[in-house]
Amino acid sequence: MGAAEKKLSGRDKETQNLSSRARLDMAVLKARLAARRPGVPHSLFLGLTARCDLACRHCKYSGRPGGADMPRALLRRLLADAAAAGVPRVVFFGGEPLLYPGLEEAAAFASRLGLFTELDTNGQTLSPARARALAAAGLSCAMISLHAASAARHDALSGRGSFARAAAAIKAARAAGLITYISSCVFSASPAEELAGLLAYARRAGAHGARLLAYAPPAGRDPLPARLAGRLERLSPEGYARTCALPGGGCAATAGEVLYCGPGGEVHSCPYAGAALGSAVRRGIAAFMRPRPAAAPAVFPCQGGRSLLK
């Protein structure tokens, strides 16, 4: 082997309309995704707080007691352990992560560790100044909740005025140079044309992509996640819109592609999985990263199915 060696990592056409910095963020992410060891998730979701400034009708976190925010020492430890394990991306999650004191410091810390940092937010308080501050700190990407293309439909779920504030947040994130996605909950009863309308809205608003989550009823199986994955293949064959259900069955959680750690250090196979896997405070987050069996369970962890992670 030569002393100096290089390898071609790939070509990234989908980011051509982004700022130079965002494109470099994406190239680093893709290089690190390709270099992952088996069992290492592509994303670690960090539930920084259970507090939220909305009370969306469909949200599983709605009405839960606030509890304590994630201690900063635990957050730094999780970020350092994730980077050391080769996890490429962390997602600041809630509750509403914009309510977490020290979010900018956390973004800066994660960015210094080489992690691609995302914010999963309802966008209600993401002003242009806050978006710029987060981008300057090292945040790469904002995923902003938008559940419908019309203010009436969105506000019926999330409260009056929430659509307008989310739309303004998309604009602010874009202007700050952040990679910007809409994040949307899809319901069994949603007509197919509503999904197409949402994606058309996202494109018009300048979002770089859409991340869709099939709403899982509190108990029992629902065919929606697999159906949604199929619909997106037809509506967005180029990958603009994606979901967590995998085309071949199972989901990102059952495949071990994501992990979630809540404010108290409780680890789940994804933010919506019911059963906890254990405590990152006691065992460290790397203890929950290992290769998964090929077979996917019939029921998703968010629908009461057991994760394969245990």
Add this chain to the structure above:
Amino acid sequence: MPENKKNPLILESVTWRKTGDEAVILDLESSNYYSANETGTYVWEQFSAGKKPEKIAEHLAEEYGVAPAQALRDVQDFLKDLARFKIVRPEAAK
């Protein structure tokens, strides 16, 4: 944040960042990106800071315990590849 480019032999459309032991180099014009391993990253960092291939090879030979002539060939090969990928100007590999 992107690293500084001090070497004029690196094309203007190129930006890069080091994460851990690895440098990721992106050509904004073509959208091609490359990642270098530990030694490639060492060479790239030194080259980016404006060092000549001979000087880089000297350091490389000391750092990794390879023969100086071999180290120079490795550095030149690396730069030739980068020139082929339109990351550096062709004269960088000479």
